Every structure is written in C-alpha cells, then in structure tokens.
Amino acid sequence: MIELRGVHKRFGQQVILNGVDFSVEEGETVALLGPSGTGKSVLLKHIIGLIHPDSGTIIVDDLNVASLGRKELAALRSTIGYVFQNGALFDSMTVFENIRLGITDEKCNRDASYCAARVPECLALVNLTPETAAKFPAELSGGMRKRVGIARAIAGRPKYLLYDEPTSGLDPVNADIIDRLVKHLAETLGVTSVMVTHDVRGAFRVSDRVALLSDGKIVLQGTPQEFLASADLRIKAFLERDFDTHSFAA
Amino acid sequence: MQTAQTAILSLPRAVGRSAIGALAHVGRFSLMLAELFRALGEWRIWLPRTMDEARSIGAGSLFIVLLVSAFAGAVTALQTGYQFQGNLPYYVVGTLVVESIVLELGPVLTALVLAGRIGARYAAELGTMRVTEQIDALESLGRSPMSHLIIPRVLAGLVMIPILTIFANAIGVLAGWWSAKQVLPISNGDFTYGAQYFWRPFDAYYSIIKAFFFAGAITLIPCYMGFNAQQGAEGVGKATTTAVVATSVTILLLDTLLAKLLLHP
Ligand SMILES: Nc1ncnc2c1ncn2[C@@H]1O[C@H](COP(=O)(O)OP(=O)(O)O)[C@@H](O)[C@H]1O
Numbered sequence: 420m421i422e423l424r425g426v427h428k429r430f431g432q433q434v435i436l437n438g439v440d441f442s443v444e445e446g447e448t449v450a451l452l453g454p455s456g457t458g459k460s461v462l463l464k465h466i467i468g469l470i471h472p473d474s475g476t477i478i479v480d481d482l483n484v485a486s487l488g489r490k491e492l493a494a495l496r497s498t499i500g501y502v503f504q505n506g507a508l509f510d511s512m513t514v515f516e517n518i519r520l521g522i523t524d525e526k527c528n529r530d531a532s533y534c535a536a537r538v539p540e541c542l543a544l545v546n547l548t549p550e551t552a553a554k555f556p557a558e559l560s561g562g563m564r565k566r567v568g569i570a571r572a573i574a575g576r577p578k579y580l581l582y583d584e585p586t587s588g589l590d591p592v593n594a595d596i597i598d599r600l601v602k603h604l605a606e607t608l609g610v611t612s613v614m615v616t617h618d619v620r621g622a623f624r625v626s627d628r629v630a631l632l633s634d635g636k637i638v639l640q641g642t643p644q645e646f647l648a649s650a651d652l653r654i655k656a657f658l659e660r661d662f663d664t665h666s667f668a669a
Numbered sequence: 670m671q672t673a674q675t676a677i678l679s680l681p682r683a684v685g686r687s688a689i690g691a692l693a694h695v696g697r698f699s700l701m702l703a704e705l706f707r708a709l710g711e712w713r714i715w716l717p718r719t720m721d722e723a724r725s726i727g728a729g730s731l732f733i734v735l736l737v738s739a740f741a742g743a744v745t746a747l748q749t750g751y752q753f754q755g756n757l758p759y760y761v762v763g764t765l766v767v768e769s770i771v772l773e774l775g776p777v778l779t780a781l782v783l784a785g786r787i788g789a790r791y792a793a794e795l796g797t798m799r800v801t802e803q804i805d806a807l808e809s810l811g812r813s814p815m816s817h818l819i820i821p822r823v824l825a826g827l828v829m830i831p832i833l834t835i836f837a838n839a840i841g842v843l844a845g846w847w848s849a850k851q852v853l854p855i856s857n858g859d860f861t862y863g864a865q866y867f868w869r870p871f872d873a874y875y876s877i878i879k880a881f882f883f884a885g886a887i888t889l890i891p892c893y894m895g896f897n898a899q900q901g902a903e904g905v906g907k908a909t910t911t912a913v914v915a916t917s918v919t920i921l922l923l924d925t926l927l928a929k930l931l932l933h934p
C-alpha cells in the first residue's frame with residue numbers, strides 16, 4: 420500500500436505540491452492525471468525517496484520512506500519498479516545489461532543463465548525482439564527506449580510499479596500493448612501500480628481508480644464513473660479537452 | 670554616487686553569499702566522501718568496473734602524457750644547456766633535467782593534462798547521467814551510485830595516474846638526455862654522473878606521492894561536480910568547466926603545499 424499525507428514540496432519560490440493526499444491500496448492500479456508541469460513526476464519520485472518532501476509523510480509497505488536508512492531504503496526500492504518518463508536508460512550499456520541491472524535480487528543477478536532467460540522474457544512482454552538486447556540505447560527509437568525502460572522496471576518482479584507516462588510518444592499499437600501489460604501485471608501478479616498519464620481513455624481502461632493532480636493538490640481520487648460524474652470544473656475541463664482532441668482527430 | 674554606495678554595500682553580501690556557497694560545497698563533498706567509504710564493502714560491484722575504467726583511462730591517456738613529458742624534458746635540457754654554457758660543467762644538465770622532471774614537471778604536467786582529459790570526461794559523463802536521470806534510475810533500482818559509478822572512477826584514477834606519471838618521468842628524462850646530446854658535447858657518462866650526483870631515492874617517492882594526491886583531485890573533484898550537475902545541457906557544461914578549473918587550481922595548490930611539507934618539513 421502507498422499513502423501520501425499532506426505532502427508539501429517547493430523548489431525555490433515555486434510551490435509544486437501543496438498538501439497532497441493520495442493513496443493506493445494493495446493490488447490496486449491508480450492512474451494519476453494532470454496537465455504537464457503540475458508535478459506528477461515530482462509526486463512519483465517522492466514515493467521512492469528520490470525527492471524528499473518539505474513536510475508530510477509518505478508510507479510505502481508500512482514504511483515511512485523519509486525516515487529509512489540507506490540499507491532499508493535500498494531494500495524497499497528493490498521491490499519497486501520505476502518507469503522514467505524519458506526512459507533514463509544507462510547509455511554506456513547494452514539493452515541486455517540495462518535490463519539485467521533491473522534484476523534486483525543479487526542471487527538471480529549473478530546467475531548468468533537466469534539473466535539470459537529473464538531478459539528476453541521481459542523484452543517479449545513489451546513487444547521487443549530478443550535481438551534488441553545487443554543494441555545500445557542510442558541505436559533505438561524513442562518508443563523502443565521507453566519500452567526497454569519498462570522491461571528494466573519489471574525485470575526484478577517488483578511488488579510495486581510506478582509508471583511515468585509509459586505510453587506517451589508510443590504508436591497506438593504499442594501503447595495498447597503497454598496498457599494491457601499494466602493490467603496483466605496487476606491482475607495476474609497482484610502488482611500495486613501508479614500510472615502517470617495524459618491518456619484519459621487508457622487511464623479509464625487500465626485503472627481501478629483515477630486521480631487528478633492540479634494546482635499542487637489532488638482534486639479528486641475515485642473510480643472512472645465517479646470521475647465522469649464529477650461536477651468539478653477542473654475535471655470537466657480536463658476530460659473535455661481530451662474528448663475534443665479525440666473528436667478532432669476522428 | 671548611489672550606485673557606488675550600493676556596490677560597496679553589496680560587496681560584503683556577495684562575499685557572504687559565496688562563503689556560504691563554498692561551505693555548502695565542503696559539506697556536500699564530505700558527505701560524498703563518507704558515502705564513498707561506506708560503499709567500499711560492495712567490492713563485487715566496483716571491482717570489475719574499476720578494471721574497465723582503469724584500462725580505458727590508461728590506454729586513452731598514455732600517448733598524450735608521454736608526448737607532453739617528452740617535450741618538457743627536451744626543452745628543459747635545451748634551456749639549461751643554453752643558460753649554463755661555459756660557466757658550469759656539462760654534467761649539471763643531467764642533474765637539472767632529472768631533478769626538474771622527477772620532482773616537478775613529470776607529475777605536474779601529467780596532472781594538468783589529465784585534469785583536462787580524465788577530469789573533464791568524468792564530470793561530463795556523470796553530469797549527463799545526472800540530467801538524463803540515469804543516476805536516479807540506478808537509485809530507483811536500490812543500487813548505490815557510489816559503488817557503480819564513483820568508486821570505480823576514483824580508484825582507477827588513483828592507480829593509473831601514478832603509473833602514468835612514472836612513464837612520464839622516464840620519457841621526460843630520456844627525451845632530455847637525447848636533446849642535450851644533440852646540442853652539447855656531453856657524453857652519456859657525463860649525463861648519468863650528473864643525474865646521480867644529487868639524486869636521492871626520496872625524489873622518486875616524492876614524485877609518486879605527488880601523483881597520488883593529484884590523482885585524488887583529478888578524480889574526486891570532477892566526480893563531485895558531475896554528480897551534482899544542475900539540469901540541462903548547460904548544467905553539464907558548467908559542471909565540466911568548473912571541474913577542470915577547480916582541479917587545475919587544486920593541483921597547483923597541492924604542489925606548493927607538498928613541496929613545503931615534504932621538502933622543508
Ligand atoms: N529537481 C528539480 N528542481 C527544480 N525544479 C524542479 C525539479 N523537478 C521538477 N521541477 C519543477 O517542478 C515542476 C513540475 O515538474 P514535473 O513533476 O516534471 O511535472 P509533470 O507533471 O509534467 O510531470 C516543473 O515546473 C519543474 O520545472
């Protein structure tokens with residue numbers, strides 16, 4: 420379970436999070452929506468302790484993230500898979516080595532035959548061929564890099580998955596594959612997930628609950644139905660805009 | 670008048686601000702050192718990476734280091750030969766070439782060249798990894814950036830830079846010897862006699878001790894700067910130039926300090 424209570428964060432004079440309350444139950448998938456630049460990535464980084472809050476508490480797996488020591492934090496992080504918005508692949512390593520670093524269990528990581536089997540398995544889950552493993556990140560397209568980032572995050576069989584815009588910039592076919600992968604991992608392995616996204620339709624399809632971050636606060640966290648029924652203007656504006664772009668494209 | 674006054678008033682403020690900035694750097698630098706020592710236990714992670722790094726900086730820097738020290742040795746020989754012509758016995762050239770190369774030029778020129786080569790590379794690599802979130806990604810996997818990134822770079826430098834300095838000393842002396850023979854009627858016997866006349870074994874240790882301290886500066890300062898780079902390509906550029914300048918200045922300061930401490934205790 421993931422819980423944020425009264426989280427405040429500012430960078431210099433710029434207030435990013437202004438009292439965020441947000442929770443994800445065990446096995447649940449929550450989509451986090453919001454205009455770009457509102458601090459969705461910042462919120463997600465708080466959950467694995469890459470950014471520390473100015474005030475407020477963050478609880479993951481009954482542990483207070485901010486008060487963990489170095490070793491406990493590393494142990495907690497190895498149970499969390501984090502998909503970075505821009506991939507954040509290690510560019511001096513091949514795709515194989517990138518994904519291998521995602522195998523956080525040290526015994527498995529040192530077992531060469533385990534890794535040789537696990538890496539292509541993860542590549543297949545994100546619709547990439549085994550040949551991709553020998554390539555360097557610079558040789559891949561943006562969408563492929565993104566999917567390698569997802570493969571790296573799931574390689575260690577994490578209990579929690581935090582996706583930062585996993586489908587933005589992907590073609591519709593692969594976006595669909597990723598959406599289904601998120602759902603599959605949640606349903607078959609009981610992974611608890613948070614998915615930051617702009618794609619309202621994908622969010623509704625994949626997630627149990629949806630949250631909207633706006634002006635440093637969570638405006639609403641509820642089921643897709645509650646979301647659609649909400650009278651809040653910010654939610655309406657967000658849904659409408661998405662609807663408009665889709666009808667325009669169609 | 671008004672502007673002069675504000676300028677005078679803002680001076681202490683600027684000094685105060687940069688003093689606080691410097692203190693913050695010292696604090697964060699010490700924190701990095703502490704974390705670095707704590708991560709030394711993870712030798713399984715850093716050992717293979719250190720080997721790779723050492724091979725790459727050794728092979729990558731050998732040529733330029735030898736080139737620079739060969740020229741330094743040659744110029745020293747030619748200039749001392751010119752200065753002392755007719756006044757001192759020729760074997761003095763042997764003394765001066767060996768002493769200036771081993772005590773000063775070998776270690777310092779090597780260090781300054783490597784501040785540009787290794788230091789700039791470390792700062793740029795780590796800075797790029799910082800701004801493209803690769804360091805965050807490593808941490809998100811529960812892995813330590815110290816054992817994966819910093820320790821291999823620092824240890825590789827601490828091993829390879831003194832070794833490169835030894836090569837530089839040897840080539841510098843040989844180049845000086847050869848050049849002296851081109852312009853002066855000096856025999857091999859004269860040169861080696863002069864070289865040995867004032868030679869103390871401590872001179873060799875001193876050279877390596879210096880190289881070791883310079884290696885600390887060349888690796889730690891750029892790693893720190895790159896690791897703490899600010900966002901964007903501009904952040905990486907700034908980290909890299911600051912790293913090279915700070916490292917070069919530190920090398921010259923250390924050079925003076927070690928001369929005082931070790932030669933005039
Ligand atoms: N490390 C940082 N230092 C300073 N400002 C930051 C930092 N990280 C993010 N920000 C700022 O926080 C705001 C929110 O960023 P982000 O969380 O990336 O937005 P998004 O909702 O699009 O993911 C942006 O204005 C960004 O400039």
Ligand SMILES: [Mg+2]
Binds near residue numbers: 459460461504583
């Ligand atoms: Mg973002």
